[in-house]
Amino acid sequence: MVRGTDASIRLLKAVEQGMDNYRILEEWGPGTFGDACLVEELKGNTQYVIKKVECMDEREANLAAGEAAPLLRLRHPNICAYREFFVTWDNKISALFFCLATDYCAHGDVAAMVRRNRQRVQNTEEKVIQVLLGQSINALIYIHQQNLLHRNLKPSNIFLKDESTFLIGDLLPERLLSDEMRIEKRLGDEWRLWAAPEAMTLTYSEKSDVWSLGCVLLEVMSCSLYTGEMVASLLREIRAEPLCVGKLVPTLQAIGGYPAGLCQLLPLMLQIEPEKRCTAIELVGVPYVKQCLALIGSTLSGQKKTLPSGAIAELEEAGVEKTLEFMQRHSDFEDAQTAAISHLSAYARHPDGLGHIEEIIALVVQAMRLHCSSLDILLDGSKLLQDLLTQALEHGYEGESFTSNDLVVTLVAAARSFPHNMSLLSVIYRVIIILCTNEAATEMLGKAGFLEGVAKIMGRVLQSREMCVSCCRLLWSIGTAEGSPQRVWLELAAPRILPLLSGYMGDPPVVEVACGALWIMCLKGCVAESDTV
Template identity: 35%
Template sequence: MLGPGSDRRRPTQGERGPGSPGEHMEKYKVLYQLNPGALGVNLVVEEMETKVKHVIKQVECMDDHDASQALEELMPLLKLRHAHISVYQELFITWNGEISSLYLCLVMEFNELSFQEVIEDKRKAKEIIDSEWMQNVLGQVLDALEYLHHSDIIHRNLKPSNIILVSSDHCKLQDLSSNVLMTNKAKWNIRAEEDPFHKSWMAPEALNFSFSQKSDIWSLGCIILDMISCSFMDGTEAMHLRKSLCQSPGSLRAVLKTMEEKQIPDVETFGNLLPLMLQIDPSDRITIKDVVHITFVRGSFKSSCVSLTLHRQMVPASIIDMLLEGNVASILEVMQKFSGWPEVQLRAMERLLKMPADQLGLPWPPELVEVVVTTMQLHDRVLDVQLCACSLLLHLLGQGIIVNKAPLEKVPDLISQVFATYPADGDMVEASCGVFWLLSLLGCIKEQQFEQVVALLLQSIRLCQDRALLVNNAYRGLARLVKVSELAAFKVVVQEEGGSGLSLIKETYQLHRDDPEVVENMGMLLVHLASYGTGFLRGKSALEAGGSHLSQPPGRGSSSALMLGRRQTPHRPLLHMCPLPALPFHGPLFPLGQGEGLPRTRTHTSHSS
């Protein structure tokens, strides 16, 4: 249940708020309205088809230009991938004919609790927030904010109600705003008069519509101050304190002295930290990395957020080399003991990749797969680690001796995240395509992941068509998925942004027509597509007519020759959908030991970390 201060207002019978009309809004049922935010109305809605709850922030826009500009600025936020950031699930513009207004709608994750409820509950009870819990969630907030700032993204709207609690010990930042929305002076002035509480979290320069990463630092400082003072300061006092800091930072000293007297936990660390975060001049404020250093490196704070280990003292290379002397079993032990140090994981995996065959003692221990997968999870933001881990996975999977496939089931989602983070890194994408293919051979890609993996493989080919090795492994992966899934086959032929997979095959053939291995894999994909027969002949007509129903998966009762494991002659009409020149096949497609073997991959070369 929500804590005090949430003040939800449920709509009266027959009431139609600003979220009722609109084409996109038709799939949502408005349940009730939260307190208005700084920029607009917040609605709790239920998606009619899935019954999943969301929050929709509706921001009234002056005209089409403002709405489109804000939408364009917010669209890149949909691509963010971080465990402690709640990304927008949908963005759209809708028109309310009843009041003749244009609204930008931002669909967010719904959660019952946020930092605001925690603070208000403790304030009401005059209790101190648990120190261990606060250190843990603060670490998560710092990691998320450092991720945003590293990506040149400013939150702009950081306050306790925008840090949601997914569980008791897992928080997420949400409701990131845009420059267009936050610099609407007329809207801000109206909202400030209605409720000055909204602007009390903003930095002095942000009140004049100037935002930077340092503005987020100020807002975070205000949040920390509110959390550590809520046991002895009521809400109104706290708001006036935050507003006074914009003119006179000296008022902070009195509060810190009171905290010392009341023996608030970690007051010494916060006493050093907050004056540096709450400087009036943004150029005098510390950065997010400085905040991490003061609390988790120099200080004694602890958090479950493993990414904070990136800020630890690095282990010297000479020590790492000494630790990694020995056989595979001893290297595996070092990787497990130093799991939080990315530099140790990188050097360990590089050593395994370079080990002579006589020292490897093949087959490698089965637990090594689990260690590599864990390393990918812990260090998802370290590109060199991800690249080296994929290269090592290729070697491990290529042995074909996988006793426990459970850890591998996590890999497709991990690689999908890497794709989203580093779509332009050819080496990373190339290694990932090979891993996807071998995972498909081992049956480690779940049916619900087929569409996503097919889309990523097609995207990889489109972005890196000049890389023969990448193209070869990608087409192998596509052929394997299409062989076992009619839904995957539909994903290849359906017309989407950038064209269909069939047109892509034609483009790729023109580039690699002299590479028999690439051509063979492309041909095998076409053979598997053609073996579906009549379903895809109907698909041809749909494509010519606009192709809307092709996005629907076939019925479960379909019994294609492909699903039964039989291979048929390609149907001429299907091949006509993608009018390729004659493919110069030499001998049978995928001779034994080529089509189903280990994908070729470049030897990983270390980048400086």
């Protein structure tokens, strides 16, 4: 059995111990992906929902388990959290099941809310839509920052924790959503209603989730105007006809009574071509979405929460433990996180800092993730991470920090948030250089698309000496990392090295690191003859 708090992820193969920890309260029968049931934990009496997905064989179950591990680490106020997963063998039907235990939301889901409003022929209140939209966008941005996708967002997968809190749920391992035959068997026509056009060929991106959220938004806005069958027909038309969604806007404004700002979100989210469709983070720049985010108190709205005067003063005499407690208590406050990171920087090379390195890194990463629009937090946080990891490396410490997916994803997101800030990029690159001493971290960076970005950025940073040095050192680290898929990234970067060298021929330190990068590229056979011309 695997829990989100476990230090290491392990899979219990073909055992029934997992279900033995629960008392089944209700059997809900077949769902989109398999059976589901409401259970109660025997020890704590907490209620959960367990979803059972049939696997073709043990190999598929193991692959699904590996992909599910990041889902266990998702912690966000608008995501229905997974508590554990396990594999069980059903003797009655001789089948292997991958099981996921998730929080139970007793207040239903958005699909049920829509049905109630449709039966009463009444509009969904605009404030309810604003809360739903703000919390869903907030959650999607967080999911995407973790380098994950939902792939199956629809009204029945957005739950109500209470009257004013929506939770996105039913995130599944990619393995269970990547086979066309099983998609047809498990999802059928209903899935097609909410899935983006490109998803029909099992091609997914962050924008695929935005399309699905746009479909949910249309469903919620049309309760008094259309039946369920009519909405289904509309969604099919929108997927086939680019101009269809634009024609809906006047109707939703005039008859539905919704403001123009809300109605005009639909064409932004329901563009057939992904290139023309907004990402979740791009929606944050839309004024109406900013209002929704401000309503729910999200820092993404640009309206910062600040601590009462004098509250930060408690850090003056605080040690590491008290500072970490302060960060946890005030995670939503940008000024609190900025002050705490600054205070912790004094401990980066202190024994107390190394003794709490895992906790410090986890909370700094959390601050950088929650306040991703704050350049100060991203820059100061990255500097602190660099100092801590350098200290760890010098003392031969290789804990979970070096293979933390959260750390890698957060650094990649920070670099993408401020792609033209050379000071931030240079620090992030120095942190990445340290991480590249670990094979697993290098592999994660490759999967996150960061290493490909290094090659691209070299073409536009020649005027920044600091960035040129950082890029060359990073290429050296990539090239010397054992077992990493370095050749691909080195080949992309190779054509950039000679222009860099010619631009800094009078600067020996730059020439030295550039020659080192060029040497490792040649050693790996990544420099083509055309690159040297």
